[in-house]
Amino acid sequence: MKLLVCGAGGQVGQALVVQAASLGYQAIAMGHDALDITRSDQVDTALARHRPDLLINAAAYTNLDHAEAEVAQARAVNARGPGNLARAAASFGIPLFHVSSDYVFSGAPGRPLRETDPTEPTGVYGATRLAGEQAIQTTHEQHLILRTSWVYGLYGNNFVKTMLKLGGKANELFVVDDQIGCPTRAQSIARVLVQLAHRYQLLGSLEWGTYHYCSREPCSWHAFAVAIFEQAVRHGLLSRSPRVWPISSERLPRRAPRPAWSVLDCERIERTFGIVPRSWRNELPHVIQLLGELPARPFHPAPSRVPYRVYR
Template sequence: MRIVVTGCSGQLARSLVERSRERADTEVVTVGRPYLDLTRAETILPTIERCRPDLVISAAAYTAVDQAEAEPELAFAVNATGAGAVSEAAACLGLPVIHVSTDYVFDGSKEGAYVEDDPPAPLSVYGATKLAGEKAVAAANPRHLILRTAWVYSPFGKNFVKTMLRLAENREEVQVVADQWGNPSSALDIAEAVLEVAARMIQATDDSVFGVYHLVGTGVTNRADLARHVLAVSRTRGGPWALVRDVTTAEFPTPARRPANSSLSTARFSATFGCVMPAWQHSVETAVERLLRDGRR
C-alpha cells in the first residue's frame, strides 16, 4: 500500500511516516511546497500522479487559528479551495481520499459530545474555512473519508504538550484556561488508526465506509487539567514542573474565538472500523516520556 500525504512537516504527516515504518506492506510519501502548493492548483494533480499512490491523505492545512482572522483569503485558499483540489485530483486518478478536519467546525454550545450529524456552526475564520474544505472534498470525490480531530499533540512541531513543558522550564506557575473542554489526541494514535482505515478504503467495494467521522483520544478534560497531567508526568520522570492556575477564556481573549466544548464522539468510527483510541491520559504519558528522553539526548 502506497500512500501520498499532503504536507511534510505537520504533526500528522510526520506521525504517519513514523508509523508506516513499522508496517512492511505500507509506504508513506509526503509532498509539500514547492512541488505541491495548495494555493497553486496546477501543482496538485501532477505531483500526486508522479507518486503513483493507492490512496491520498489530505493533511496539509493553514492552521494558524488566530492569524487566520487577519488572513481569511489565504486560509480559505489553503483549507477550502486547496483541499477540494486535492480531493478532485484523487478522484481524477481513481483514488480514495482521507481529509483531516477539526472540532472548530462546531461552536461549542452543545451539552455533551458532538456527533457527526450535529449541525456545524464555526466561530472563527479557521473553522469556517475547514468546514468549507469538508464540503469541497465531499463534492469532488465520492470516495472520501473526512476525519475531524481535536487538541492534537505529538513529539513533532508545535503543540500544547510541548508548550507546557517549555513554560515549566522557566516558570513556577502557568495560567491555563479551565473552561474549554475537549479530547486530547495523540497524532501517533491518529496515524495508527488512519493507516488501518486506509487499507479498508482501498479494498472497499461499496460506499458504506465513506463519509464523515470523528477521531479523537478517549476521554474528555479541560485544558488546565490537561496541563496538570502533562506536568505531573514530567515531574515524576525528573522533568520540569510548574503549578497550574485556572483562568477563564474571558481573561485571555484571542483574535479567534474557541469553542467551549470541543468534545467529539467516536462511536461511529469505532462501530465502522472496530478501532478504539487509547485513553488520553496514557497517550499523554507516552508523549511526555518521549519528549523528556529526546531532550536529554
C-alpha cells in the same frame, strides 16, 4: 500500497509517514515546499508523477488568530486546497483521506458532538475548515473525512511541548479551565488513518463519509496542563512543576473565539470499523517519555491555540 501524504511536515503528517513505514507501506512525504495544495497544477503533477494508491491530506492553516486577518490565506489552504486534492483524486480514481477539526462546530456545551450535528463555526479558521470538507464532499465520492481535536505529539508545535518549555522557566502559569475537549495524540490519529488505508487495500472500498476520532475522557486545558507537568516531573523532564492556576477565557481575550465544548462522539467510527479510542491519560505518559528520549529540537510555541499566561 503507495500513500501520498500532504502536509507531511506537520504533527499528523510526520506521524503518518512513520506509521505507514512501520506497516511496510511506501509513504511519499510531501510538505508545503514540495507540494502547495493551493496550486492545482502542482497537485496534478504530484499525482501524475507518483501514481499513489491513496491520497491523505494532513495539511492545514491552523493559526486561529492570524486567520481572522489572513482570511484569503486560510481559505486557500483550508478550503481551496482540499478541493484541489478532491478533484485530482477523483480524476485519478483514488480515494482521499482528509484530516479536519472540531472547530467546524460552534462549541455550545452539551453532549458529545456527532457527525450529523449542525456545523456552526464561529471563526474564520472553523469556517474555512468546514468549506474544505464541503469541497471534498461535493467533488469526490471516495472520501473519508476524519475530524479530531486538541492534537499533540512528538512532532511540530503543540500544547504539550509548549507547556514543557514554559515549565522549565516559569514559576506560575494561568491556563483556561472553561474550554473542554479531548487531547488526542497525533500518532493515534495517524494509526487510525493507516488502519483504514489497510482496510481499503484489503476490501477495495470503505464506508465513505465523515467520522470523528478523539481520545476518551474530556478535560479542560487547565487539567491537561496539570497532568503534563505531573508526568514531566515523574519522567525527569522537569525538576519541579510550576503552579498552574485556572483562568476563564474572558480573562484571556484572543482575536479568534475558541469553542467552549470540543468533545466529539466517536461511536460511528467504533461501530463501523471497530476503532476504539484510547484515553489521553494513558497515552500522555508515553509521549512525555519519548520527548525526554529524543534529541532536543528547536520549536516555537503552538501558534495562537495555547490558552495560557505566564508569570515568572
